[in-house]
Every structure is written in structure tokens, then in C-alpha cells.
Amino acid sequence: MKVTAQSRLTPVQLVIRPDRQGYIVEDAAAGDYYEMNELCVRALQRMQEGAAIGEIEAELRERFPREDVDVIGFADQLQEMGLVAELDGVALRRDEGPAQGGVGAGRPAGDRQGGFAWIPASFARFWFHPLLLLLYGCAIAANAAILIVRPDLFPRYGDVFLFDSMVLNSVVWLGLSFVLLMLHELGHIMAVRSFGLPARLGIGHRFVFVVFETEMDGIWRLTPKQRNVAFLAGMGVDQLVLLLCLALQAAFPEQSGLIGGLAALAALDVFVKLAFQCCFYMKTDLYYVAENVTGCYNLMERSRDWLAGKLWKGRSAQKQPEETRAVRWYALFYAAGYVFSVTLIAVFFAPQLIVSVTTIVPWLAEPQQPARFWDAVVFLVELLGLGGLLAYAWSKNRKSAGAEKKDRSAAR
Template sequence: MKVSLQSKITLYPLSIQKDKKNYIVEEPISGDFFELPEISVDAIKRLDKGEGLAAIEKTLKDSYPEEEVDIIEFVDQLVELGLVQDVDGVRVNRDKEKQAKSVSNAGGFLWIPHWVGHLFFNGTMNKVYLLLLVSNVLILILNPELLPHYKDIFLFDSMVLNVINYLLISIVLILIHEFGHVLAIRSYDLPAKLSIGHRLIFIVFETDLTQAWKLDPKQRNILYLAGMSFEQIILFLSFGFMLLFPDANFVGILSIIVLDIFIKSIYQCCFYMKTDVYYVVENVTGCYNLMESGKIYLSSFLKRHQKSGKNHKEMFQNEWNLIRIYSAFYIVGVFLTLLLTVLYFLPQLYYMFSTIYFNILGAGDRAALWDAIVFLVQTTFMLVLLVYLARKERRKN
């Protein structure tokens, strides 16, 4: 379908709101969101008014003399994004209605009343979560013995029971974390969806917070931090019971909870992944391609191509200093991951597989031998599942 300056363009109904630097444009039928600059939004508004392409191009060239204006190329881009309903009376996207039906039937935890979410996320509760975070940090500083140890996950002699126990606790904590996101977005009467993904070697649940783009940046931050807010409650209660009842039987379970939240909290600061904290930084700065831009900067820096770096500086313009700062935190995140690997994951793996190895050699009884065999089968299944999820995500991308 060829677009010319004489073409008549009809767009789908669009919702437009001002963001920090540019504009967020929503196509309500599909629920897709796009970040567009002012000149693009100006063109869209003129298209909605029925102005001709030639007249729009001339007006934009006069209004934005420093910009390169090609209205036909812009309309082609709108077609690719699925924002054009028809060109010269010919329907462009015939699958839009099916897509709309799919979105409308997607659920989104709409059965949870928005007032329930508002009970947990409001001005007062948000301050409580911040206070709990500060309190938990102070508790760790004053009671360093509460810092988690890599052996905390080994409550039983059986490695199979240890793994199952840790997985169950971890899954429950993940669900609580994600349910925090769900309640937060429901507090604004917006839908959310849960899916399964992975972070490095960890299988995780993920909450789709796409609809957060309907909100202003400060409100989005509440949604991004909601999961960690719920974790602060759990962490504070765990510390409290561990200090009050240090010899109780349930302290072992609480130690696993503390270990799990502690590691995941550190991972939130690993900015080479798109974590909740990363999205907050991205949202506060208004630089919504921070990771991608940071990778470009690091790549050019490592290659030491001065000319390439200069071109990138012109490309990023006002975001250049921010991207350089982010790149430093990107590298810090990599070192944090290596530190966690050295302090926790490698010692845990060594302890587990050395125990399994000696049990297979007959160091233990028959029960220990069968435990080792089941553990190896269990580990193989988890690795297969992880590979499957990684391939599924790669196909999706």
C-alpha cells in the first residue's frame, strides 16, 4: 500500500499525554504504548483534524526548522506501528478487531476491587514501606549476625528436601512480590497480567505493568516498587521473630526467607538487567532506552573509537551524562553479581554436589544414595525448564 502526498489517512483513536521529555501515545484498541516527540504528536493531531499530508509537511517544516521532515516516511512508520486504520479508504490492519478482543478477554485481575489495592498503596502506606526499609537496614547494621549465610538453605540432611523447601519458599515470596505489583496497579483501577520468565538462572514470575503508562511518572514508581514494599514487611517480621525467639524451630525457615529477599534485593541493583529499581531510574530520568543506550556507550568506550564516541554523543544529546553515569552502575551491577556468586552460589553448589558425590560413592546409607539420584534428576529437570524458557523468550523477541 503506497502512501503519497495526496493520500487520505485515518488513524485509530489515540490517547496522548505529556511525559517528562516527550509524549506517551496509547492505541486503546490493542493497548500498545509509544513514546513520541512533540513534532510527531503535532503531526498526529493534524492528521486527526483531516489536514492533507502536503499541508502538514509544510507546516511542520516551518514550525520545526531544525528537524528533518518527511511526512510520507512518518505515515509509513505509523502504519508499521499499527496506528493507521485506513489509507484512501482501504483498511490497513484487518486483525485489529481480533487483537482488541484478545486484549479485552485477557483478564488482568479485574476481580480485585481497586479500593482493595488502595488499602495497601496510598500516601500513608507508601511512607510506612519506606520506614520499614530504613528499619531493616538499621537492624542489619546493629545485628550483623542476622546477615544470611550460604548454608542457611540446608535445613535437612536430604538435598532433595533442601531444594524443594527452598523452591517452595522462594515461589511463595515471588508470588507475594508480584501480588504487590498487582495490588498497586489495581489501586489505580488498571489491569495486570502474570507470566513466567527468567533472570539469569532463576525462573521467575513477571507482572505486566504496561498499563502503567496511563499514569504520571510519580504514580508509576509506586507500581514498580510495590513488590519490594511487600518484601520489606516480610523482612521486618522475620527479623523481629529471629531476635525475639532466637532458639525457636522456625528460625531456620526465617533464615531462608531473609537469604532469599537479601539476594533478590541486591539483584534489584544490578542494572544490566531490567529490574524494578531500573525501571524507577528510567522513569525518574525520562530516559526510556537507558539500558540500550548504555550498552552502545560501553561498546564504543571499550573499542576506544573516538570518532564513534563523538557520534554517539551527538545521538544521545542531553542524555549523554546520564548514560555515562548509568554505564558505571551497569558495571557495578556485574561486579555485584560476581560477588553474590562467590559468596553464595558457588559455595552452595560446591556443598550440594560434593555431598551428592560422596553419597553416590557410598559414603552414606541407601537413603542417601537414592537422595543423590533424585537430586540429579531434579536438577536436570530444572535445567531443561530453564533452557525451554530461554528459547521461548528468544523466539518471542
């Protein structure tokens, strides 16, 4: 419906919470969240009070003389986002499904059922007692100290080759990696449940690696400090696991057998995952912490456009929010993250793949040795399966990113 200066608009039921640089507005029915500034929030409050659009605009022009006030345009945005319950006395039917464009893309609201509700909030809160939070911090210091004193325990790419069989190596590594990943996600799940909120597991990818992700339903209801606990919980678990692995390696040296080898493999897996958390061009746990600390949400999208504008002066781009120090700093980390990722791949993953492939290719030409031949065949099938899973994750994320980009213009 067309909005005019005489129109009166009634928003849907909204919950407004102050945040670092503005407000988080929750659509209570749909479970979607939007970042808005003080001007927009004031306009919503006056709409709820029944004021006409023209009246609201006049008030806001007087109150915010330096802002570009366009309440009619804002009302049109609210309609597009499905946040209007009634316009000029006419009830508007809401579109099915949640509106897109809220803050914190990648952490969708989801439904309200399930979400590990069987984990009591009181039990989950135990794991985030101040003494246990101190333990997580001490684990970081202990791991750094151990690696300085015992540099021989530093993870190496060769730690993945425990056995002569490439299939056995890959099965053990994949199984152990899955368990460690689930422990990481369990940290997130416990943190979210400690606040009485639901959580769900989804699948995605980081660069060329398939990962599971904890979708933290309703996390924008929390304060920034509480959100940081949820974002960092998985890495806290990783630090405890890494400390255990280093201790086991010290107690069971490599020559003593399987225990030391498995501990070294687990340490390698955890170390690489922790390193990839620093690759800020991906939406890792540390990326969300950076957004949360700065209060600059959709930081990646803003920094991409800012960086593109600097590199390609003639490139047309969407109109940007005002550039902030956080956006400019993140743009530098964004670019550096690619270099860091390539370095990690060159040091850890490329040598593993090269050794594996150069080992199994000759075995494919030796059908007279069934053990080696079938080991090579099964290993190749595993590689193809992982490639298919990665392709699925890429396709899923591209569709999600396309929908997000289309509707990302939350009112500011």
C-alpha cells in the same frame, strides 16, 4: 500503500498523554503504547484534522526549524506499526495481533479480560494509603538499623542447609522462595489493581535464575509518579517480610530450633532478591524506576549501543537517538552490574552449589544406604528440572527480545 505529499492519512483511534520528555501514544484498540516527541504528536493531530502530508511537513518545518522533518517517512512508519486506519480514502486492514516496538518493553498490554479483575480496586487502594506507604519506608530504615546493631543476623549462604537431607533442604528452600516471590508479585498486582488496571503473571529469568513477572497491562496510562508506585510495590512487601524475618531470628535464636532457621532462610532469600534488583543490566523493578524517573525509555538498549560504540569504534550500529546524561550514566551501572552479580553468586550461590554437590556425589556411590543414595538421585533430578525451566525462560525471552529489536523503532 505508497504515501505522497498529496496523501491524506487518518490514524486509528489514539490517546495521547504527556510524559516527562515527550508523549505516550496509546493505540486504544490494540492496547499498544509508543513514545513520541512533540513533532510526531503534532503531525498526528494535523493528520486527524485531515491535512495533506505535504501541508503538514511545510508547517512542521516552519515550527521546528532545527528538526529533521520527514512526514512521509513518519507516515510509512505509522503504516508499519498498524496505526493507519485510512489512506487516501482507502480503509487499511489491520494486521492480527499487537504491533511491536512500544515503550516499556517487557510490560505487554495483553488482553483486556481477566487480569485479577476479581480484586476490587477499592480493596487494593487500601494497601497504598499514605500511612502504609510510610510503613514501607520505615521498614527499610528498621532493617538497616537491625543489621548494623546485630551483624550476626546478616544472611549467610549456610542458612539454606537446615537439614542433613539435600532434597529436604532444596524442597523447603524452593517452597519458601516460591511463597516469598508470590508475595512480591502480589505487591505489584495490588498496586496495579489500585489504579483499576489489569495485571497478569508471566515467567522469565534474571541472569541464571527463573522468576515470575507481573505484566502490568495499561501501566502507560498512569502518571510517572503512579507508575513508580507500581514498580516499587513488590520491594515494599519484601522489606516488610525481611523485617519480620529479622525479628523472628532475634526472638528465636538458631539454637532454639526450626522457627529461627526458617526465618534465616527466608531473610537470605529476600536479601538476595533485593540485591539483584540493583543489577541494572537486567530489567528489574529498579531499572523500570530509573527509566521512569529519567523519562528515557528503552534505556537499556540505548545504553548498550552507546557503550558498544565507545568500546568498539569501528563497530557499525543502528542510528541512535541523541545521547543523554541518563544513557551515559546507565551505561556505567550496566557494566558495574555484571561485576555485582558475579560477586553475589560467588558469595551466596556458588558455595551452596559446591557444598551440595560435594555432599551428594559420594552418596551416589553408596546404594547400600538407600536414604542417602535416593536423596542424591532426587536432588540431581531437581537440578535438571530447574535447568530445563531456566532454558525455557531463556528461549522465551530471546524470542521476545528478537521481536522487540526488529520493531523497536517507534517514531521519535
